[in-house]
Amino acid sequence: MPVHRYEKWWLTFGIGTLAVFLAVLGLRAFASGHTPPGSVLTVDPELIDTIAPWNAPGVYDRGDRVDVYLVGQAFSYAPNRIEVPVGKPVTFHAVTKDVVHSFTIVGTTVNMMLIPGYANEATYTFKAPGRYLVLCNEYCGVGHQFMQAEVIAQ
Amino acid sequence: MTAIRSPIADAWARRHLTVAFAAVFVGALGGLVQAFVRAGWMTLPPWLDYYAVLTVHGVLLALVSTTYFIFAYLLAGNGRTLGDLSPGGRRFVALGFWLMTVGILLAAAMILAGEASVLYTFYLPLQAHPLFYIGLALFVVGTWSVAYALIRQYFDWKKAHPGERTPLFAFMATVTLFIWWIASLGVAATVLFQMIPLSLGWVSGVNVELSRTLFWYFGHPLVYFWLLPAYMVWYVNLPKIIGGRLFSDALARFAFLLFLVFSFPVGVHHQLTEPGIRDVWKFFQVVLTFAVVVPSLMTAFNVFATFELTAREKGHRGLFGWIRALPWQDVRFLAPFLAMLFFIPGGIGGLINASYQMNAMVHNTLFVVGHFHVTVGTPVMLTFFGASFWLIPNLTGRTLPAGARRLGLVQAILWAAGMLLMSIAQHALGLMGAPRRTAFTTYQNHPVAESWFSTPIANYATMAAGGALLFTAAVLMVGLAVYLAFFAPKAAPDRAEPFPLAEAAEEGMQPALLENWRLWLTLAAVLIVIAYTVPLIDIANHGAPLVRGYRTW
Numbered sequence: 001m002p003v004h005r006y007e008k009w010w011l012t013f014g015i016g017t018l019a020v021f022l023a024v025l026g027l028r029a030f031a032s033g034h035t036p037p038g039s040v041l042t043v044d045p046e047l048i049d050t051i052a053p054w055n056a057p058g059v060y061d062r063g064d065r066v067d068v069y070l071v072g073q074a075f076s077y078a079p080n081r082i083e084v085p086v087g088k089p090v091t092f093h094a095v096t097k098d099v100v101h102s103f104t105i106v107g108t109t110v111n112m113m114l115i116p117g118y119a120n121e122a123t124y125t126f127k128a129p130g131r132y133l134v135l136c137n138e139y140c141g142v143g144h145q146f147m148q149a150e151v152i153a154q
Numbered sequence: 155m156t157a158i159r160s161p162i163a164d165a166w167a168r169r170h171l172t173v174a175f176a177a178v179f180v181g182a183l184g185g186l187v188q189a190f191v192r193a194g195w196m197t198l199p200p201w202l203d204y205y206a207v208l209t210v211h212g213v214l215l216a217l218v219s220t221t222y223f224i225f226a227y228l229l230a231g232n233g234r235t236l237g238d239l240s241p242g243g244r245r246f247v248a249l250g251f252w253l254m255t256v257g258i259l260l261a262a263a264m265i266l267a268g269e270a271s272v273l274y275t276f277y278l279p280l281q282a283h284p285l286f287y288i289g290l291a292l293f294v295v296g297t298w299s300v301a302y303a304l305i306r307q308y309f310d311w312k313k314a315h316p317g318e319r320t321p322l323f324a325f326m327a328t329v330t331l332f333i334w335w336i337a338s339l340g341v342a343a344t345v346l347f348q349m350i351p352l353s354l355g356w357v358s359g360v361n362v363e364l365s366r367t368l369f370w371y372f373g374h375p376l377v378y379f380w381l382l383p384a385y386m387v388w389y390v391n392l393p394k395i396i397g398g399r400l401f402s403d404a405l406a407r408f409a410f411l412l413f414l415v416f417s418f419p420v421g422v423h424h425q426l427t428e429p430g431i432r433d434v435w436k437f438f439q440v441v442l443t444f445a446v447v448v449p450s451l452m453t454a455f456n457v458f459a460t461f462e463l464t465a466r467e468k469g470h471r472g473l474f475g476w477i478r479a480l481p482w483q484d485v486r487f488l489a490p491f492l493a494m495l496f497f498i499p500g501g502i503g504g505l506i507n508a509s510y511q512m513n514a515m516v517h518n519t520l521f522v523v524g525h526f527h528v529t530v531g532t533p534v535m536l537t538f539f540g541a542s543f544w545l546i547p548n549l550t551g552r553t554l555p556a557g558a559r560r561l562g563l564v565q566a567i568l569w570a571a572g573m574l575l576m577s578i579a580q581h582a583l584g585l586m587g588a589p590r591r592t593a594f595t596t597y598q599n600h601p602v603a604e605s606w607f608s609t610p611i612a613n614y615a616t617m618a619a620g621g622a623l624l625f626t627a628a629v630l631m632v633g634l635a636v637y638l639a640f641f642a643p644k645a646a647p648d649r650a651e652p653f654p655l656a657e658a659a660e661e662g663m664q665p666a667l668l669e670n671w672r673l674w675l676t677l678a679a680v681l682i683v684i685a686y687t688v689p690l691i692d693i694a695n696h697g698a699p700l701v702r703g704y705r706t707w
Contacts, residue, residue, distance in 0.1 A: 003405065007455050014451040022441055025510045029437055034511050036436065039429040040692070044699040074706045099704050100277055100362065102427075102518060106587030106602050111427055111514045116279060116362050117698030118429035122514075133602040137518035137589035139273055141280075141706025142203060145595035 037112035037122035043095050045116045054095055059083060066090040072114050073097040075143035077134065082151045084126060091123045102138045105151055113138060126153035160233025164549050166247045167233070168639070170226035171546065173255060175635045177219035182628035184211030189576070189621030191594050193614040194607070204593040205271040205707060212274030213265065216380075216530065217293075218258055223538045224383045225251075225300050228327045230549060231390070232304055234653045235321035236311045243303040250299030257292030260285050271707040273591060275373070276349070278365045281703025284353040291345050294338050301331040312669075319664050322403055323390045323655065328671075329410040330382040333417050336678065337375035340421075344368040352703050359700025363430035364693050370421035371686065378417045378446070380530050382410065384537040387490055388457045391541065393656035395486045398464025401456050403658035407668045409449035409456070415677045416445040419685030423508040427517050430696060435689045436510065442685060443508045450501060457494070463659060485562030486654075489540025492570045496532035503528065503581065518591075520617075521584025524577040532573050536566060539631050546638040547651035553643050554651045558634055565634065568627035576620025582612030 028034040048054040053069045057078045060067045066088055071078045073096065084090045094103045096114035104111045105124070112120045126132075136147035184207045190196040191204055198204060229247065233239070239247060263285070264270040270282035276290075308328045312320055344365045351357045393400045400406065422431055422439035465476030481487045503525040506512050516522060543562050547554050584590075588606045597603040607613055645651070667673070 002402075004402075004459070007405070007452070007459075010455050011448065011451060015448060018444055018447055021505075021509075022444060025440065026437065029433070029510055035433045036426045036510060036514055037429075038427075038431065038433060038436070040432065040696055041429070042696050042698040045701060046699070074704070099279055099706055104518070104587075104589070109514050111517050113425075113428035115366070115428050115430065116701040118363060118696075120427075120429040133587070133597055133600045135587075135589055135592075135597060137592070138277075139205065139208075139591040141704075142205065142271070143706075144205070144591070145593040148597050148600070150600075 037110075037120055039118060039120050041119040042117060043119050045095070045097050048095055048097050053093070061085070064088065068092045070094040070103060071097060072101040072103060072136070072147075074099060074101075074141045075136070075147040077103070077147070077149040080134075080149035082134070082149065084151060084153050086126045086129050086153050089123050089125045091121055093119055093121045095119045099140050100138050101136045101140050101147065104135055104137045106133045106135065108132065111137070126151075129154045158234055158237050160230075160238035162244050163229045163233035163239050163247075166239075166244075166251060167226040167229040167545075168549050169251060170222045170229065171542075171549070171635070171639075173258075174219045174222035174226060175632050177214040177222065178628055179632045181211050181214030181219060182625050184208070184214070186621055186625040189614075189618040192592075193618035194594055195615075195618055197594075203268060203271055203707060205273065205591075206265055206268055208591060209265050209271055209273050210262070213258075213261065215535075216274055216526075220380045220530065220534065220538075221254070221297060224330070224379070225297075226549075227383055227386075227538075227541065227545065228304055228330070229300075230545060230653065231323045231386070231655075232307055232327055234655060235323045236307055239303060239307060240310065243307050246299045246303035246306075250296040250301075250303070253296030253299060254293050255296075257289040257294075257296060260289030260292065262289075264289065268707070275369065277369070278344075278348060278352070278360050278362050279701045279703050281353055281705055284350060287345050287349045287353055291342070291350065294342050294345070297334065297338065301335055304328070305331050305335075319403075320669065322400075322406060322658070323386065325407055326382065326386045326390065326410050329414050330379060330386070332414060332675065333375050333382065334379045336418060336682075337372045337379065340368045340371035341373075357700075359702050361693065361698060362701050363428070363696075363698060364690075366425060366428070367421070367431070367686075367689065367693065370424040371418065371682075372421070373424060374421045374443075375417040377526075377530060378413050380534045382413060384490075384493065384534045385410075385453055387537050387541050388453070388494065390656055391544075391654045392457070392487065392490055393460045393464065394654035395484065395544075396461065396464050396481055398460055398467065398656070399659040400656045401459040401463060401659055404664060404668065405452055405456055406658075409452040411668065411674050412449040412452075413446060414674050415681060416442060416449075418678060419681040420446075420508075422685075422689065423513075426510065426513045430693055430698065431689050432692065435685075435692075439685055440508055440510045442681070444505070447501075447505075460659075483563065485559050485566055486540055486543050488563060489543075489566040489569075490537045492566055493533045493536035493540065496528045496536070496570070496573065499577070500525065500529040500533055516584055518589060519584035520580040520588045520590050523590045524580030524584060527573060527580065528577045532569070532577075536569055539569070540566065542631070542635055543638070544651050544654060546635055547642055547645070548653045550639050550642075551645055551647075551650045552638065553645045553649070554638070555642060558637060558642065561630065561634060565627050565630045568623055568630065572620045572623025572625075572627055574620070576617050576624060579612055579614075579616035579620065582609075583614070583617070586612060 132151040134149035270286035420443040465479035470476045470479040
């Protein structure tokens with residue numbers, strides 16, 4: 001199969017930049033720990049109101065870090081006013097009681113899917129105080145556009 | 155290459171095109187309504203749910219118009235290169251067409267009745283009416299029947315012409331249909347074994363993450379099923395339209411085979427922000443996702459080399475002087491060329507979406523909506539529109555009059571302008587956090603959400619203005635399609651608008667490898683097994699509780 005000289009250059013350049021790009025992604029992922037949200041912890045959506053920690057959603061300050069437990073359901077979050085400190089890593093642990101939702105804090109890297117049957121988690125350190133909008137960006141029903149909360153970082 | 159006549163395949167191609175353009179019209183109307191609602195320019199009456207409109211828009215444009223157009227194009231092109239359908243093939247096409255059409259009418263009726271506002275991804279545990287899923291299943295089975303007839307036609311030809319190079323069109327059609335076949339097994343599995351049993355009450359719960367993984371095993375190769383026929387227009391038809399020959403036949407075939415191998419083991423890149431799949435497997439599929447960059451780069455090279463060589467053969471010189479020689483006033487060229495330009499930001503956006511970490515910045519925001527409107531919405535749709543200007547009169551024995559050509563140029567430019575406005579707004583709004591698939595809301599006048607209405611360019615009004623241009627272009631296109639099908643001047647026998655089939659400048663030797671289907675299909679299967687076995691075993695081992703169905707609309 002004859003390949004034109006220019007095409008060889010073109011593909012070498014293309015594949016070369018691709019390899020560098022993927023190497024950067026891989027280094028960030030496995031050397032610096034920049035991985036997307038995820039969890040393999042299973043949770044029964046029918047039992048969320050009765051089992052810890054989901055039966056007491058809220059903010060738990062652990063000293064050098066903060067855990068936030070959240071429950072999503074059509075079409076709200078509990079809690080829907082989340083006060084967190086600036087400068088400390090905050091891990092958001094979230095579940096859904098019914099259909100698929102997301103927990104998304106606009107303007108941050110916290111953007112994760114809530115899949116019934118599993119918990120999910122994402123960690124973020126707020127650098128600036130402010131009122132951050134939380135919204136659901138996975139269609140969940142007729143009131144999807146009303147599903148919101150607020151993170152107050154201070 | 156002389157075109158062969160194939161009246162039976164042509165008749166079925168015409169029927170498929172009729173459904174395709176009907177879907178374009180209704181689907182585009184849905185798009186207009188959504189854009190206006192979201193901008194706050196319009197309020198829907200209480201009996202019409204925004205999400206039902208959104209479901210109609212997605213199902214009709216992404217699933218119906220594409221599939222029917224593709225089948226029409228492949229039926230016609232296989233007819234021109236391999237000959238007409240056999241009596242058996244004809245029965246499979248007829249059966250497939252009616253299964254698909256009855257299925258989609260069932261699904262559409264359920265959506266319009268408000269029984270299936272589950273969007274075109276119908277994620278569990280949203281639970282629609284059983285007839286919606288049964289309609290989808292009939293649709294998929296129908297596509298298998300049509301695809302079988304076309305694939306069979308190719309292999310029958312191959313058997314009847316031992317040692318001959320198969321026609322490039324039919325070779326590419328076969329790759330495209332294999333991708334559809336293999337991909338749709340995933341969606342068929344979740345529809346047949348999870349959604350239908352759940353909606354009929356045969357089971358009380360389903361594994362949601364399993365369903366999503368099966369869905370996306372289908373959902374990403376699906377985009378290559380849309381894209382490859384547009385590539386076929388660029389590879390097989392465009393060189394002839396500009397009066398040239400395809401730069402390289404062998405490399406075109408090789409690019410398509412790379413798509414066949416690399417289309418499937420990538421679906422998890424749609425699931426990067428969800429639980430149930432380990433990081434290492436997410437990363438592995440991200441790497442494989444980027445493999446399709448290679449055949450796309452090969453396509454870009456081959457197509458632009460064809461343009462340049464053709465212009466130079468006609469005596470045009472200079473580093474860029476040849477660009478002027480291209481037939482810019484010919485809609486059959488301009489529409490697919492504009493379509494190609496949109497694929498540049500389309501491809502770059504895709505790199506961003508699929509890159510492991512950056513995905514979290516854009517996942518499920520309007521950025522993604524902008525992305526698929528500059529991939530399937532323009533590179534694919536505008537190419538199909540441009541092809542309609544020769545495909546329809548060719549199939550109806552008519553000519554393409556100068557007036558229709560000129561209106562075609564207006565159509566292509568309107569579509570491109572509308573899409574430019576809309577997609578820039580969507581990409582920018584997505585980066586500002588605006589969610590996709592969401593009805594009008596200011597999130598209780600939250601300042602962040604209010605900025606989506608007021609930032610220059612990056613606002614819902616820009617998006618709606620683009621949507622209005624796009625709807626105008628869609629109406630014009632449907633009008634032109636009707637004109638070309640029923641009212642354009644009848645051509646004398648054998649004088650209809652031709653089906654442009656290019657020869658290759660560089661036939662090259664045909665390595666036997668390129669026609670070794672067993673090898674390429676095995677490679678595809680091996681990659682699927684490697685990419686999916688462990689993630690599926692993991693999901694089974696997690697034993698996540700089964701979840702009941704919900705109707706939240």
